[in-house]
Amino acid sequence: MTERRDFEVIVIGAGIAxxxxxxxxxxxxCGDVLLLEREAQLAVHSTGRSAATLSSADANPTLLRIKQAAKPFFLAPPAGFSENPVLRASGVLGVYPEPLWSRLRSALAALRETGLNxxxxxxxxxxxxxxxxxxSQFAGGILIPDDGRLDVHEILSSYLRHARARGAILKLGQEVLEVVVEGGRCRGVRTRDEVFRARIVVDAAGAWAGQVARLAGAMAIELVPHRRTIVTFAPPAGLAIADWPMVASSAHDLYFAPEAGDLLLSPMDEDAMAPCDPSPDDAVVADGLARFGKLAPALLPRSLKRRWSGLRTFAPDRVHVVGEDPTLPGFFWLAGQGGCGIETSPLVGRVAAELVLHGRSDxxxxxxxxxxxxAVS
Ligand SMILES: Cc1cc2nc3c(=O)[nH]c(=O)nc-3n(C[C@H](O)[C@H](O)[C@H](O)COP(=O)(O)OP(=O)(O)OC[C@H]3O[C@@H](n4cnc5c(N)ncnc54)[C@H](O)[C@@H]3O)c2cc1C
Known part of the structure; x- marks a missing residue:
């Protein structure tokens, strides 16, 4: 049987997007889909490096709405979606010093009106x-009890399992080197060995989405990857941490949470850089641990178990970029997932699918x- 080379949709990048x-x-x-992933394994980049949190509060009103619209999928996934639970609703607790605490306190009614529980x-x-x-480090807290920790592996593999069961083809180790444009329309892609054609080519290349768009000659959108770091360490012996919520403190620029018997901590770093495979910066980790020592001195570790960094890629307004390129028909953006690409995927993936198939989404x-x-007018 000759290998298929024509598809309805080609998707560049098999991360969560x-x-x-x-x-x-x-x-x-629509199962007539080819997913091309450069890496030989899944979840090598941002999707495999996240803090795996569903945190539905957001200062950005559009992201808040996206998160609210996405959350029901995780609270009650479609029947048969996954083999294991996708969400552990262990809560997310923001802690705040004065004067922020008093301001938030008086804004609680407005916060609840946005749908925040x-x-x-x-x-x-x-x-x-x-x-x-x-x-002494905080004056109060806001708990969102049905937020919590996501099982990213389960979510990613479930998305892919269902797609493949309906015909989608996933090819690993296939880097898109060229986007084929003919007659002013995007028609397909070229990898090292093959040319694949499609009605729509989707740029879901994460931190590399800007590079892929440049390959295609699509609009220039300034998508900037920012490094974020996570470390894990053992809690003090005998301390029962398993039922703690994730704790976030914007005043200390950090969050921490129980993670498989250990604690996970992020110094919430945000260094802009070119797309890459980033490593943690020792100074960033040391500064983060110093701040953590103020907020939770009893938890300060003597040594770390694991440390890693990944990229969170933002458009200038920090909102996802989803839709057909206005200058290059057939080229579709699914990029700029920033720091919430996992938890927003049920809404953003659905909107993208409806736009790809019907040109509109309700x-x-x-x-x-x-x-x-x-677009520059
Ligand atoms: C430390 C950290 C903590 C985070 N915490 C959270 C969190 O708690 N909750 C949350 O919702 N989000 C979180 N995020 C954000 C989330 O991880 C990202 O928004 C999301 O994973 C982005 O998914 P993606 O599919 O766009 O990118 P990726 O997962 O990076 O996938 C893009 C894929 O495209 C492939 N690719 C690139 N170029 C090509 C090419 N030319 N040809 C073929 N393939 C290509 C890459 O190999 C990659 O696998 C966090 C991120 C980081 C780094």
Whole structure:
């Protein structure tokens, strides 16, 4: 049998963005999809390096709406979606010093109106949940009890399993080196050995999405990868941490959470860099641990178990870029997932699939996501 080279849709990149799109295309009856992934394994880049958190609060109103619209999928996934639970609703607890705490307190009603299931916690209630926090470092907390930790491997493999069951083809170790443009329209891609053709080519290349767009000659959108680091370490012996929520403190620029018997901590670094395979910066880790020593001195580790960094890639307004390129028909953006690409994938993947298949989606205000918002008039 000769290998197929013509498809309805080609997706460049099989991270959470590409996988969720393939899933929702299949759900809508389109399994004529080729996913091309450069790496020989899945989840090598951002998708495999995240903090795996569903944290539905967001200061950006568009991201807040996307997160609210995506969350029900994880709270109650479609029947048969996954083999194991995808969410452990262990809660996300923001802790705040004054004067921020008083401001948030008086804004609680407005916060709840956005749909956030937020509960105010007085300091004693915060300490009852996470006794290791230093009382002088915060004045109160806001708990979102049904946020929590996602199983990214389960989500990614479930998206792909369903897509492949309905015909999608996943090819690993296939880097797209060229985007084929003929007659002013995007027609396919070239890898080292092959040319594949399609009606629509989707750029879901994560930190490399800007590079892929340049290969195609699509619009220039400034997508900038930013490094973020995570370390893990053992908690003090005998301390029961398993039921703690994730704790985030914007005043200390860090978050931490239980992670498979250990603690996971991020110094919430955000260094802009070119697309790459980033490594943690020792100074960033040391500064983060110094801040952690103020917020939770009893937890400060003597040594680390694991440390890694990944890239969070942002458009200038920090909102996803989803839609057909206004200057290059057939070239579709699915990029700029930033720091919430996993938790937003059920909504963004669905919107992208509907746009690819029908040119419109009722699931969200697609103009807020469209690449056209960056067009220079
Ligand atoms: C430390 C850290 C913590 C995070 N925490 C969270 C969190 O708690 N919750 C959350 O929702 N999000 C979080 N994120 C963000 C989330 O990980 C990303 O938004 C998401 O994974 C981006 O997915 P993606 O598919 O766009 O990119 P990727 O996962 O990077 O996938 C893109 C793929 O494209 C492939 N590719 C690139 N160029 C080509 C080419 N030319 N040909 C073929 N393939 C190509 C790459 O190999 C890659 O596999 C975090 C990120 C980091 C780094």
């Amino acid at each position: 590409g996988a969720s799109l393939a899933y929702f295309l299949a759900e809508q009856g 937020a509960t105010l916690l007085e300091p004693d209630e915060v300490l009852r949940r996470v006794p290791a926090l230093e009382r 699931a969200f205000d697609t103009e807020l996501l469209s690449p056209a918002r960056f």
